[in-house]
Amino acid sequence: MRPRLRSLCTFLLVTFLVACSKDEPKSTRWNDAAAALASGAPVSASAAPVAAGSTLNARFPADGTDGYKRVFTQEKDGFAEAKLQKDGKDVATLSISDTNGTPDARAKFDAASEKLEGKYPLVTVGKNQSSVLVGGRWQVKVSSQSLDADQRKNLLTKFDLEGLSK
Amino acid sequence: MTEPLHTLLESLPETSLTTRLLGALDYVVPGEWNNIVSLEAMIRDVTGESDEALIQQIGERALVLFQDPEQGYERAVTVYRGVDSASTVAGAAALASAASERFEILSFLRDVAPKPDTVQAIDAGAKLAAELVAFTLTNGLPGDSVMDFANALASYGKEERIRVTAWLAFDAIIPLGPDFLAKIMDTLGSVDTSVLEENRILRFVSEHLPGDWGQKRDILRSNLENAGDRLKSFADERGMTQESLVAKAREYVDIADDKLDMLAAALDMSTNVFEHTGIQTVARRIVSRAYGEI
Numbered sequence: 001m002r003p004r005l006r007s008l009c010t011f012l013l014v015t016f017l018v019a020c021s022k023d024e025p026k027s028t029r030w031n032d033a034a035a036a037l038a039s040g041a042p043v044s045a046s047a048a049p050v051a052a053g054s055t056l057n058a059r060f061p062a063d064g065t066d067g068y069k070r071v072f073t074q075e076k077d078g079f080a081e082a083k084l085q086k087d088g089k090d091v092a093t094l095s096i097s098d099t100n101g102t103p104d105a106r107a108k109f110d111a112a113s114e115k116l117e118g119k120y121p122l123v124t125v126g127k128n129q130s131s132v133l134v135g136g137r138w139q140v141k142v143s144s145q146s147l148d149a150d151q152r153k154n155l156l157t158k159f160d161l162e163g164l165s166k
Numbered sequence: 167m168t169e170p171l172h173t174l175l176e177s178l179p180e181t182s183l184t185t186r187l188l189g190a191l192d193y194v195v196p197g198e199w200n201n202i203v204s205l206e207a208m209i210r211d212v213t214g215e216s217d218e219a220l221i222q223q224i225g226e227r228a229l230v231l232f233q234d235p236e237q238g239y240e241r242a243v244t245v246y247r248g249v250d251s252a253s254t255v256a257g258a259a260a261l262a263s264a265a266s267e268r269f270e271i272l273s274f275l276r277d278v279a280p281k282p283d284t285v286q287a288i289d290a291g292a293k294l295a296a297e298l299v300a301f302t303l304t305n306g307l308p309g310d311s312v313m314d315f316a317n318a319l320a321s322y323g324k325e326e327r328i329r330v331t332a333w334l335a336f337d338a339i340i341p342l343g344p345d346f347l348a349k350i351m352d353t354l355g356s357v358d359t360s361v362l363e364e365n366r367i368l369r370f371v372s373e374h375l376p377g378d379w380g381q382k383r384d385i386l387r388s389n390l391e392n393a394g395d396r397l398k399s400f401a402d403e404r405g406m407t408q409e410s411l412v413a414k415a416r417e418y419v420d421i422a423d424d425k426l427d428m429l430a431a432a433l434d435m436s437t438n439v440f441e442h443t444g445i446q447t448v449a450r451r452i453v454s455r456a457y458g459e460i
Contacts, residue, residue, distance in 0.1 A: 026203075073451075074305045079458065095458030095459075127216075141458050
């Protein structure tokens, strides 16, 4: 094929692909999961009964800890969440979840090489989250796009982990 | 059948009259709102994570949470949507979004009747009640006391914040002026129950409020009493005056000086701020929870 013709063909092909891609869904990565949900039994987010979120609130670090303002943001069965703010800006998200509802979440702690306070298996999730498992049931997390792993670990110690494990 | 979370987000337009007007409010809350229209982009924004397997795991958990009726997230979307569909005139939204940068309000003026102040005030109170209902469905009642919605408003960010800013601008200050708070309170306190029952937005929101109409009226008023001062001082601090907001809106909508009452009615009919940002708010909260649970 002559070079000019070839470049024209390439141009047309690219134009065609760009035109097609506009009409396609923006992502296909969720299709399998969504299809599985649509075809199965009524969806429940919990595998087993879980604790009321309100029982978890008392285990969070107190308002004012390390100079942060604590604002509770979600409270659902088996899950409670708060954010820490400094100067009106969000710094970290704290959460406690009951893994009775999400037993798969426990598996990652089997490979934990570190224990917080010598007791609670500690793992890093992705690059912005630190998580401990307390009493084999309660998953306590600190997530932040600005704090490093040591700072997140320090915040984990500010939870009432002892009280939670009882 | 519930529409999955990811397609809900993907169905939001990247550009519409709604997004342009919200963009125009950026000067009030700089950088607060980005128009996120995919689940993947929302996960990256909430978590800052880039590992594809982790993003997949968070997204799949988010889909489950949204689909479980017990969790309330899907009902929250219903509330946000219902508020807008009760006020949108068929055709107006399509017409407005088809318009290019700026649209001639006269082109569909025949469909626009200015709202009497009474209707405007009830609409505004009803929309704020809808925000309260959707907040509770999305987040539960976080904290140990029955948390003041007003306190939550103070720490609102991102989509929540732009939505409340838009409410102040388009539902309160432009149509009702600087003493919007008193006007809404007076109206909600004084009109006959039958007037409340006939209001299209309130009729929809009331399905989600407990009690008889007397009790529903009390909820509307106490909600406004608790949140009102904070909202008013927010507007004052940010320099949100009727003049400055109308000038901003004029960059997008052609309107004569003596037609300001029509401006509010036309914007209400042709935009879906609650639905658009509400879906984003619910998605953000679900993703945050999914990240906490996996």
